[in-house]
Amino acid sequence: MVTYVVLSHQISISRACRVVLLPKSMYYYKKIKDDSETINKLEELAASYPTEGQDLYYGRIRTQGFKWNRKRVRRVYLLLGLNQRRKTRRRVPQRVKNPLTQPSAPREMWSVDFMSDVLINQRKFRTLNVIDDFNREAIAIEVAYSMPAVRVTALMEQIIYEHGKPKCIRVDNGPEFISKEFNTWCEGNSIKIQYTQPGRPMQNGYIERFNRSFRESILDAYLFEDVMQVQILAEEWVTDYNSRRPHETLGGKTPLEYRAEWSLIMQSTPQELIA
Structure with a gap:
């Protein structure tokens, strides 16, 4: 009422308060x-x-x-x-921080990750990269235009058939890896999944370093017309990477040499000491 009187009749707030019988202090009061x-x-x-x-x-x-x-x-x-x-949005469960340590034997821990690139015609494709953390061996690089969880599990089935089954797989929190399809497949094959914490790619450092080498040597070095060209070059590169490329972290040995040396040590070590 005071505001109406002030605006309508162009009078002061004090006079308007007297007209409507409202204490001036109440007009200025604001509840906090x-x-x-x-x-x-x-x-x-x-x-x-x-x-x-x-x-x-x-x-x-x-x-x-x-x-x-x-x-x-x-x-x-x-x-x-x-x-x-x-x-x-579907939220990622709380992940436990796991230190990046080298396994003591082959097939104890595999690291799996995706990479993306484009062909000459700008069509996108993806690669599924799998390495053994023990000797940094490139287990497989599979190339396809798309890789939903169903295709990922099918490819992993094929890889395991050719190279044996790991005890644990280290992956990030991509939709393919947190899917019910992938989790059910791992559970059915008695394979433990070790997720990295979101935004912490260094927790999967072995394959991140591998991805960098693959990108510099293949993906950034060539122009591709189709995924078949990518697959052929990737397989040739994997052969060279495993058998001819020395690794500083492996004492200057190739992944296959490092694994062969480990096998000789295990054969010469008494079984009682291994147990």
Whole structure:
């Protein structure tokens, strides 16, 4: 009312307050509400439990010892727009940090990763790279235009048939690796999956270094017309990488030489000491 009188009749606020019988101090009074703690708590609950609603949030708040009444929680809940339908993405479970250590024997740990590139016609293709962390041996490089989880498991079946089965596979959190198809396949083959933490590619450092060598030697060095050309060159490069390319981390030996030396040591070591 005071605001209306001031604007309509162009008089001062003091005179307008006297006209409507409103104390001037009440006109300037502003109620102060500090909802920052409530806002923080509701935002925290919304991030942790995106599929729940106001009633469950209120129940959790009371369980945690906060004494806010339902009206306050409701008011802040609406203020944050949490009553509106929210699209939620599938979240990656919490991953455990695992140190990058060299296995003590072949087929104890394989690292698997994807790479992407394009042909001359700009069509994209992907490569599935698999190495043995023990001697950095390139187990396989498979090339295809697309690699959904079903194709990945089929390729892994073929690779295992040719090279034997690993005890554990180290992968990132790509959709193919966190899929139900891939997890079911690993469980059925008694293969443990070791996921790296999101945003921590150094936890899969062996294959990251391998990918760099493959990109510099093949993907960035040639122009390809089709995936068959990529596959042929990749297989030729893998043969050279395993049998003729010395590795500083392996004492200047090739992956195959390093594995052969390990086999001789194991054959000459008494079985009681190995056990």
